[in-house]
Amino acid sequence: MISLSNVSKRYPGGRQALHDVGFTIESGELAFITGHSGAGKTTLLKLLVAIERPTAGSIVVNGQNVGTLPPRAVPFLRRKFGLIFQDHKLLFDRNVFDNVALPLEIAGYGAKDAARRVRAALDKVGLLKYEKALPITLSGGERQRLCIARAIVHRPAILLADEPTGNLDADYAAEIGELFRSFNQVGVTVVVATHDQALLARLQPRVIALRNGELAAAA
Amino acid sequence: MKAWLAQHARCAGLTLTKLARTPLGSALNIVVIGIALSLPVGLYLLIDNLQTASGQLAAEPQISAFLALDASRAEIAQIETRLKQNPRVLRFRFVPRAEALQELKQSSGLADVIDSLPQNPLPDAFIVTAKDNAPQALDALRDEIKQLPRVVHAQLDAAWARRLDATLRFGRLVVLFLGGLLAVALIAVTFNTIRLQVLTQRDEVEVVKLIGATDAFIRRPFLYYGALQGAAGGLVAWLIVSGGVWLVNHNLGELSHVYASLFQLIALTPADSLCLLLLPAALGWFGALLSVGRHLAVIEP
Numbered sequence: 001m002i003s004l005s006n007v008s009k010r011y012p013g014g015r016q017a018l019h020d021v022g023f024t025i026e027s028g029e030l031a032f033i034t035g036h037s038g039a040g041k042t043t044l045l046k047l048l049v050a051i052e053r054p055t056a057g058s059i060v061v062n063g064q065n066v067g068t069l070p071p072r073a074v075p076f077l078r079r080k081f082g083l084i085f086q087d088h089k090l091l092f093d094r095n096v097f098d099n100v101a102l103p104l105e106i107a108g109y110g111a112k113d114a115a116r117r118v119r120a121a122l123d124k125v126g127l128l129k130y131e132k133a134l135p136i137t138l139s140g141g142e143r144q145r146l147c148i149a150r151a152i153v154h155r156p157a158i159l160l161a162d163e164p165t166g167n168l169d170a171d172y173a174a175e176i177g178e179l180f181r182s183f184n185q186v187g188v189t190v191v192v193a194t195h196d197q198a199l200l201a202r203l204q205p206r207v208i209a210l211r212n213g214e215l216a217a218a219a
Numbered sequence: 220m221k222a223w224l225a226q227h228a229r230c231a232g233l234t235l236t237k238l239a240r241t242p243l244g245s246a247l248n249i250v251v252i253g254i255a256l257s258l259p260v261g262l263y264l265l266i267d268n269l270q271t272a273s274g275q276l277a278a279e280p281q282i283s284a285f286l287a288l289d290a291s292r293a294e295i296a297q298i299e300t301r302l303k304q305n306p307r308v309l310r311f312r313f314v315p316r317a318e319a320l321q322e323l324k325q326s327s328g329l330a331d332v333i334d335s336l337p338q339n340p341l342p343d344a345f346i347v348t349a350k351d352n353a354p355q356a357l358d359a360l361r362d363e364i365k366q367l368p369r370v371v372h373a374q375l376d377a378a379w380a381r382r383l384d385a386t387l388r389f390g391r392l393v394v395l396f397l398g399g400l401l402a403v404a405l406i407a408v409t410f411n412t413i414r415l416q417v418l419t420q421r422d423e424v425e426v427v428k429l430i431g432a433t434d435a436f437i438r439r440p441f442l443y444y445g446a447l448q449g450a451a452g453g454l455v456a457w458l459i460v461s462g463g464v465w466l467v468n469h470n471l472g473e474l475s476h477v478y479a480s481l482f483q484l485i486a487l488t489p490a491d492s493l494c495l496l497l498l499p500a501a502l503g504w505f506g507a508l509l510s511v512g513r514h515l516a517v518i519e520p
Contacts, residue, residue, distance in 0.1 A: 051429075051519070072433075079431035089426045106432045108226055150430070 001027040001158065001189055002048065007057035009043055009213075017043040018213045022057070025191060025206075027157070030184040032200055033193040035210035041193035044210070045162050048191075049081055050074045062157075079107060082151030084161035088143045090135040096122070096146055097131040103154045121153040125179065141172035148179060152188075159183055161192045165199055177202050227439075234443040238451075248412060249448060252405055253455025256499060259398040260487075261460050266390045268484050269383070280352055280381070284345040284364045285372045294369045295343060301367060302345065307360050311347040319344060342371070354381070402502055405452070409445045409506030416441060417514040424518050434515065441511040442504050449503025453496045461486055 002025040009018040018040045025031050033041050046052040047059055050066050059066040062080060069077060090099050100121055104114040122128045125145040127138075135143060144164060151159060161180070165173035177199050184190045192205070200207070209216040238245045286295065295313070302311050314322075319341045324330045349360050357375055365373040417424065424437055464486045471483060487495065 049429075075428075075431045075433045075436075077431075078429065083429060089422075089429065091423055091426060093423075102427065103430050105226070105229075106427060106430060106436055108223065111225065 001025055001029075001062060002191070003060045005058055007047065007054050007059060009040075009047060009052060010055045016213055018047075018054075018210075020057070021210070021213075021215050023208055023215065025189060027189055028184070028187050030180070030190045030203065030205040031192070031208055032203075032205045033191065033208045033210065034195055034200065035216070036195065038212075039210040040213040041210060042162055043213075045160055045191075045193050048160060049078050049083065075106075079103070079154065080156055080158060082154070082156040082159045084144075084147050084151045084159065084164050086163035086166040088135075088147040090143060090146060090150075092135050094134075095131070096127060096133050096135065096138070099135060099146060100149045100153050103150060107154055117153055117155075118149075121149040124152065125149045141168055141175065144168060144172070144176060145179070148176070152183065156188070158189045158191065161190070161194075163194055163196075164192060165194065165196045170198060173199055174202065230439050231443055231447075234440055234447055237440070237444065238447060245448070245451075248408065249451045249455055252408060252449065252452025252499065253459060255401045255404055256452055256456035256495070257459035257463075259394050259401060260456055260495060261463060262390070262397065263394045264460060264464065264484070264487060266387055266394065269390075270387050271485065280349070280357055281376045282347040282349065282357070282361050282364060283374045283376060284347060284367070284370050285374070286343045286345075287369050287371050288342050290343060290369045298345065298367055298369065302347065302364075305363070307350055307356070307363075309348045309350045311345050314344045314346060316341045316343050402498075405449060405499060405502045406506035406509070409448060409503045410510040412448065413441050413445055413507045413510035414514055416444065417511060417518070421518055424515065428518070437515060438508070438511050442507045445503040445505075445507025445510075446500045447503070449499035449501070449506075450496050452503070453499035456499075457487065457492055457495050 004024070005022040007018055007021045008016070010016050021040075021044070033044055035041055043052065047054055048061065048066065050069055054067045057067070061077065064077065066077060091102070094102075097118055100118045101114055104117060109117070119128060119131070122131055125148050127142060127145055127149060130138065130142070135146060138146060144167075148164075151161075159180070164180075165176055168176065173196060180190050180192065181203055190205075192199075194200070284298075286298070299313065302308050316339050320333065320339050323341070324333050345364075347360070347364060349357055351357075361373045361375050364370060427437060464484045467484050
């Protein structure tokens, strides 16, 4: 499903974020990318969704070479993923329902079908009763769950999360972990970049450890 | 297809809400555009009206030859044969003085005054149409007709009409120039508005790019905004010009009652009105397209 070989990324200015990284994540796997901050976790995720391009090596997602994808094909690549951000990236001028509806709006779903899917996603993360609320009125944990609802509403095959529990206390983090586990159980490939040891202990995922931009150990 | 249409309809609706959310800023922009557009449109309308008025007066240049008041029938017949033989005359028409008086009564609305005259003050006249309507040829023919016996005065009717025509053509040029300048201004205003919008919605643009929006999807609301703003400006211009025409006609109405004339400004035709809505919309759309293309490229997640 996701396969990297000899991937390097050097940012303009000379910082080497990744050096000769290679691994494969199979469909339906639950994988954690770990490492101290600055190890290259975020860069790796950015490469997967073509926010950044590799300076060397190849990244193949679903048989598509992401590194050489023409710009007009990038939006369609991104629709295969559900993205979860540490800072949520919610739109604060829309209510909870409209935030979750955004990926469906982009993909051109009909209003009725979209509403059904949005409610299902909100129900899954336990936010259905807040559908009319504005994101600003939600707590940190609720915002993170809202971000997850938006990531899964279009039923992507791969879920990518960047430090999903970074700003949360232990209880909230545990909730989020259980959500990931449940998505993984229905066949979604889940890739999480994190240094949250508690989450790691709870989910017992496969671990891809990075150290200074290189692979430390691939389990 | 249906989903695509629904997407567009939703986008247009959202754009309207966006315009309504900042009423003062939007209104000011729209009024500026409207006033700028009303200048060339008003001038165009004025010139169109003058042209219509002058077109009713003289389409073809004619030479009027007025005879002496005491010219006899024999002398008139002699002039007639001379005109018939002249190779430069296309056709001519004899207007007896009684008929001329009748015509004047009907067309000028001065019947009372004319009836009170002790005798007919008008002379017999020939109205001559030349074969060659070039200015020099007309002048030569007029001079020739002036030399005929018993012709007191020969007048080229078309001179003032030609002058008016040339002036109006110049006026049209001014309208075109002004219109072109203001079209550029409209594009510039839209460009700037959209630039500010893209920058204030930077976060939103970033997020939708991240979750797989195509450039067309991101561009769409901005294009709608530009087009709607342009069309609204066109509507304001239409209101200004139509209001101006109404005001002029309202006041002319009283004036023309006094003089028994029927001069009225013709308002914008439906076709003109449609153009006044669609053209600014297209210009706004274009300005937005330029702006959004330039500023979206900079925003990458």
